[in-house]
Amino acid sequence: MKPGDLKLAYLMVSSPVPNVYIGGLMVTDTRGLPLEFRYTEPIQPSKIQQVLYGQVLSAYIKREVVLETLLKNIESKFKCLLVEDEQMLDYSTKGHAIVRLVATKSAPLGPVGKTQDMAPGELLLQVNPEGSPVRVYLGKAKAPVTPDDPVLSNPVGANTDSGTDLIAMLLEAGKTMDVTEPLRRIEKALEIICQEEGITTSNPATAR
Numbered sequence: 001m002k003p004g005d006l007k008l009a010y011l012m013v014s015s016p017v018p019n020v021y022i023g024g025l026m027v028t029d030t031r032g033l034p035l036e037f038r039y040t041e042p043i044q045p046s047k048i049q050q051v052l053y054g055q056v057l058s059a060y061i062k063r064e065v066v067l068e069t070l071l072k073n074i075e076s077k078f079k080c081l082l083v084e085d086e087q088m089l090d091y092s093t094k095g096h097a098i099v100r101l102v103a104t105k106s107a108p109l110g111p112v113g114k115t116q117d118m119a120p121g122e123l124l125l126q127v128n129p130e131g132s133p134v135r136v137y138l139g140k141a142k143a144p145v146t147p148d149d150p151v152l153s154n155p156v157g158a159n160t161d162s163g164t165d166l167i168a169m170l171l172e173a174g175k176t177m178d179v180t181e182p183l184r185r186i187e188k189a190l191e192i193i194c195q196e197e198g199i200t201t202s203n204p205a206t207a208r
Helices: 048-073 086-090 163-176 181-197
Strands: 008-014 022-028 035-038 080-083 098-102 116-117 122-125 134-137
Touching: 008 048, 008 181, 022 048, 022 181, 035 048, 035 181, 048 086, 080 086, 086 098, 086 163, 098 163, 122 163
Parallel strands: 008 080, 080 098
Antiparallel strands: 008 022, 022 035, 098 134, 116 122, 122 134
16 A cells, blocks of 8 residues: 555544433545544433443443444545544454554654553554654554564555554654544534534434
């Protein structure tokens, strides 16, 4: 895959008020320009559903309702889905690697590509020449990446199941964009949608 063909997908599921959920999925190019955006209607579980699902209700809505609905309706092709919610890492998808990406206020690590291991499958990554590194959670199936790993120099898009290739994709995108910023745009868009459509009625999860 040529760097110019690289697409990044971002997923945000928010709860603007208690017991209301809404999700959005946006695909961008490496400049951060939106190529496609899909969202669900605001979802408000009934009191019976809240009782029956208990503590697993939030994770169920986010993964089995919102994420599955959006993945079925999105038309753009992508290989990496970037999220902020740790609960999404437990969702198993075919053809989509799910990576948790979180902005930090940590001191810069050094040159672009520099990493610092935090835990198995979790690291800090210096994406831009200046500014704080981002925190990357590669998930259970992804191997940790080290600065000396030769796969970091491989072409973008090769062996996309490996953590090293996912890091390479982030570094490529980081040349021309803030890789965490699109999540904030989705969050704001979902707030506007809730205000425009109302959030007091229970709607099925239909993507637009």
